[in-house]
Amino acid sequence: MSEIQSRRQFAKITAAAAATLTFKPFYILNAKPKLDGETIGHGTHKYKVNQGWGNLDSSKFPVNNCHEMVQDSKGRLIMVTDEIKNNILIYDRSGKLLESWGHEYPGGHGLTLWNANGEEFLFITDPNTGKVTKTDLKGKVLLTIEHPSKVGAYKETDPFKPTETAIGPDGTIYVADGYGSNFILRYNQKGEFMDKFGGTGDGDAQFSTAHGVAVDYRDKANPTLLVTSRAHNSFKRFTLDGKYLSTLFLPGAFVCRPVFQGENLFAGVCWSRLRYLNQTPNSGFVTILDKNNKVISNPGGTKPEYKNGELQMMVQEKPIFMHCHDVCIDGDQNIYVCQWNAKKTYPVKLERV
Template identity: 55%
Template structure:
């Protein structure tokens, strides 16, 4: 069989990945009924304290689909967001809240797990932060230990906007440029507390094939370059970083459709596995270009890690498919 013509389900049961991070593909984990909970794009996924898996979609009929660990849908609800894109979960005083971005409407809201909105951030143009000509299309949030909210304007003007827990604007940093401390598609932002005494932000510079690290007050620190990989947000679990590579490319700043894979980065920030992608390798301490090897995925958009270290992969522009489970072997 020509591998380029294989469908996602043709890879069901196949083991992919490298080294100690190999996974068995389970394309049939989701038991969602497309007639009841249809999806367009499955953008992001998080797990709550009850080990329920919460999926964000941009289908206005059901922006949120909640699964149990067996893949059964237990509930679903909507905020009528046609561009629902970023999903972050955060525990505050014992309760969990969702932070959701809609890039089409410019909305950023905080909800409880039942979908009740408890906070909505004002549009930056209404606050005088953006000139009227600057686009604002938020794609992701992160929440600091003190409750500060960071919004990545990934499809808009390429800023990270910082608000306090009440939604009051503090500052913006970044912006669009090819220069080192700036962004080309700041698609994601993640709180990094691997060093609890030195929390940082990991910001996605997707077109630059990189993660960029910043202090919590917006000062640029360094770049982790991942050549060939147009990464989504960083997902941290037990010191590891996981990310969905939405596209890969043989050319710097290139974008090629249907070429995604999943990336696993260890505690030393070295790529150790690329499920669906080429085997990671380093020359003189620098990674060589990484691209899709097997067409398991089209456009992985996020990674959710469960307690058994299985991975759940929602995808953008992937024929309305539900998340794929990668079972750790």
């Protein structure tokens, strides 16, 4: 789809949604759900809200923003927060704290787990320090990627505020500069710079907040790279060497990173469009897509609707979440939701029903 076609599609869907929302804002804005214990979601993907799952003693194990979570091969749930008293919190699936470590990531934001032939590593991105750090599961620093000007990829004055990483099948490290210059930078396993693509803009191969990046292995013979363009309400697909392929438009959803589990694609929605179709504070939901990249459920959001094959505007239905920043899915299909700017709340568990 061309840039012009994309804009026309967005304008068409936005206009239709505006007409629809004219009659719904009081329901949406004034809904008073039961919250804890409520069942949310649609179709085959419904969940019971467990708000207290990850609660800890905040005087000993505080959080600021619960940014992202991954699960290791032992089933442990590892979360990064930008609270330097304990940047990493490690839970078991019952919500019990197993470990905590890390004091050097004031902007601890992105967390990626890489299983390299049975040996597991973490990649932590910190937009505040402008660094990407590879560690073992105990926090030992093994590799650091700093400002791209050091390797001639940026000018010294170019902002570099990395938000996410992904690791390719050959060990290539993809760094999303989502809060900086909106490039995806490629490094080899040793941390040596290879190239970059993207940048800020409204072109098909450009980004507006390249917040997340992940490798899509669902087509095992042809893995691709999926990159968030959050302000475009989109994921954009690229080849592993950075050639643009297509755009997955999710109108109304300011999505964070794509998370794959089985045949499905999950994402936290950090903001929803509610009043006057603007980006609305203290909103958000979770969105779930099937193997054909069709939205099948929006826990906390409105039921997905397609007209003539086009996805209609999606918005927050009930104020259960505040800025869903990431999701992690366990082997029983439960979802763990990390939230940003949500009054320092711990992760919420959505139990599959």
